[in-house]
Amino acid sequence: MAQDYSHVKTILATDCGSTTTKAILIEKEGEEYRLKVRGEAPTTVEKPAEDVTRGVLNAVGEVEELSGRTLLKKVKVLHSGKGIKGGTDVYLSTSSAGGGLQMMVAGVVKSMTGESAQRAALGAGAIVMDVLASNDGRLGHEKIEAIRRLRPDMILLSGGIDGGTISHVVELAELIGAADPKPRFGSGYDLPVIYAGNKDARGNVKGSLEAKTDLYVVDNIRPVLERENLGPARHEIHNLFMEHVMAQAPGYSKLMEWTDEPIMPTPGAVGEIIQTIASTYGIEAIGVDIGGATTDVFSVFGGVFNRTVSANLGMSYSVSNVVAETGLPNIMRWVPFSVDERAIRDRVRNKMIRPTTIPQTLEDLIVEQAIAREALRLAFEQHKSLAVGLKGIQQQRTISDAFAQTATGGTLVNMMNLDMLVGSGGALSHAPRRAQAGLMLIDGFMPECVTFLAVDSIFMMPQLGVLSKVMPKAATQVFDRDCLVRLGSCVAPVGSGKEGSNCLHIEADFPGLGHISEDVKLGEMRLLPLPVGEKVRAKLDPARGFDLGAGKGDAREVTLEGGVVGVVLDCRGRPFQIPEDETKRVNAITGWLQNLDIYPKVF
Amino acid sequence: MAHAYTPGLKVLGKTIIRKERILPLAGEVLVKKGDTVKAEDIVARTFLPGNVETVNVANSLGLPPEEVPKFMVKQEGDAVEEGEVIAEMKQFFGLYSSRAISPVKGSIETVSSITGQIIVREPPNPVVMDAYVDGKVVEVHGKEGVTVETTGTFIQGIFGIGGETQGEIAVVTDSSERVLADEDITEECAGKIIVGGSLVTAAALKKAIQLGVKGVIVGGFHDWDLKSFLGFDLGVAITGHENLGVTLVITEGFGDMAMAEATFNLLKAREGLQASINGATQIRAGVIRPEIIVPHTEKGKLAAGAGEEGSNLEIGTRVRAIREPFFGKLGEVTSLPVELQILESEAKVRVLGVKFDDGAEEVIPRANVEIIEAG
Incomplete structure (x- = not known):
């Protein structure tokens, strides 16, 4: 009760x-x-x-x-x-x-039930170590080898719509059985496996797995092609996380007795608070938590919640992996001075082997924040590729759709509609100047149109997430009053044009500034101070070729909100392109940093 | 922030070292409590279940899966040889036949009438565990392994490549500041663990492998060289499984970095002794650092145990700066102000005053020093 x-x-x-x-x-x-x-x-x-x-x-x-x-x-x-x-x-x-909840998931078709299983596990707060699928290109023994090597905390097996394929999903069950998987913690119990696939295959799956694993059967996560049903699988993952994974970790059985509600995986709890906020205020929201080892991205678009975890993108333990994945040139493009590549590589490695150190010099801070931009960008790219509509479903097309040739499974992330972007984690919450956090979020996510930016002051979103399960009003109040540090609105016209041409005209009455009527050129960034809690109505008139939500070149009136940073006008265009010429690049970055008062010194 | 510093790496002249030698699966322990063992002695062994191969007999014979059991020549549990027929379907009164053969030697694990798939498991793989260090068995963990205890020098590195190995210590540079170059490595180094100064070059490492050097211990290594040594850009710092022919332990960090005098002198004092080293590094929850163990019976005071908690920061504590702009410099703590201070980067953090060995006095974040735990 x-x-x-x-x-x-x-x-x-x-x-x-x-x-x-x-x-x-x-x-x-x-x-x-x-x-x-x-x-x-x-x-x-x-x-x-x-x-x-x-x-x-x-x-x-x-x-x-x-x-x-x-x-x-x-x-x-x-x-x-x-x-x-x-x-x-x-x-x-x-x-x-202890590394959180680590899972393997399996589905018949990688881009269909495989992806649904991945979304179910990620949404429950797990790190997905591998996705097995009948069509993943690996031979049977290679899949078995992967299961044995990775030693997940649990496996989610799905596959087939109800009434669909039996043999493929049973084949996966047989491979899991043959691997005779052992859990990561503890040797005295069987590995939990959740079956959430074709209901007609339950008997055969039981035959293959019941004797070798701790098997749980829940409703199919993809009962029909057109619909996902992730709730029952996520619920079972949470139960098993408590019963098996947590119970094996040292001291948890004691902690579980103390708490009034089940202990939640941290990322699952952050997802809860993001969903609560999105539904309470009726907004489209993205949250990001950039940690030392991993970066989690959460989004709610059109009421659909998605979470991804980039297991090896982070600012300390995983910092070298960010460099390895994006390449040093992509990091150095954000730095307004030149540094010897070999020296930077050694410096990044030294951060990896001594992860708790902090930047003492300004130059060091700038390089570290450049890496954070790339970690955020890569994590967001991964998020966009998984936060997608269902693939393989029938679509009714009109004649115009037929010309557009849109495929199923497009990303749900629509930056034009994004209302709020919230950042948390050391690199963002502890940036010496809040404007630095603001610019890292803008450069990492490239918000479009008008987006409100905020950071989690002391990273309490996990605690508020678990609270939101039982006392949503209390969680929302604390989130609003004490957790969020409001940075301010960001205005970013979408489009491209000639270098130095006009991009945006803004007219508004700003408290302290009076009436402003300004033109902003393509490639420029500007800051208009507007304190926390203040709102202004502004007329935004994008130049021809640029869109602010009303159509290319069409003006609109919007409400801009203030914050500790103020209103940022980002007229660098979307898609964003950084000048290739070295002198132009350094000049452009120096201009942005100066206009937004990002660092105490100009390079 | 009560713990705003990085615990130092151990550099202990004489201490008690215990190493757990645990099998991946329960098996058989071959020694008993109190036994004296050499590093290369096998202390436990087990068999890991063999790999499996799948054969889709339904596809091979062109049958519906439910009919597969009828045509099986071998049944679940039967032993099979590589190339042996496991299912056969005769047609035209036995004139023609379709066959499915086993791709490996092993036994039939399952025959599925749902998928038509047969799983063949290879024979178990034997796994043995050696003692790793010369010492004494002080504990037996059921059927899983033992703990071996030894007394000797214990040094932790900061990063390593390659797994466990043993060899005689040979110091090949005349100072802790000199680069270990390829000309320092001669044929006499074969089978030994060589100690250099500030850096090992890629060329020197290549020569070490060619000449059969077991291990290399130096102060620093360039990341650029690490990439060419491994053949890829290492993303996550989990190492130890590389099989490159040599184990590398770096004691200070990436770049050209003089090995700490205390470490260099200690290794020099142990020259000629047999050492056990391991490059395995894991910089994640459950940190693992590379290690150098040199068992010896020399007289001297025992330092605090290798697995025990480090000491706290106090005035006079020896520290090493572990971040720019003073990376690698050694000195003594001169003050520990309580108030947070603002750095050049504008970060507001706990700091300490330090007098470096070259006489310079600086204020640096507590998080950017590590205690030198020598004993």
């Missing part, structure tokens, strides 16, 4: 990350929930402590000291109650310690 949370005044929530455990305390002030304090301590999943609750107790201890409220009793989180002084009404937690 669901618990009643209507009388809750105090909420304690923790997020046990790979390196740090973060605790927040939320209290009700009048009718509103507000963040009171936060604390953090190193995560203690590994030796010598090997008990996650030690880190939790340390982080909560810091919260206790800062708030003056008793939250611990002996070595346990204290719940409030009759005759108890202090304590918390609710305690919730998320976790990505």
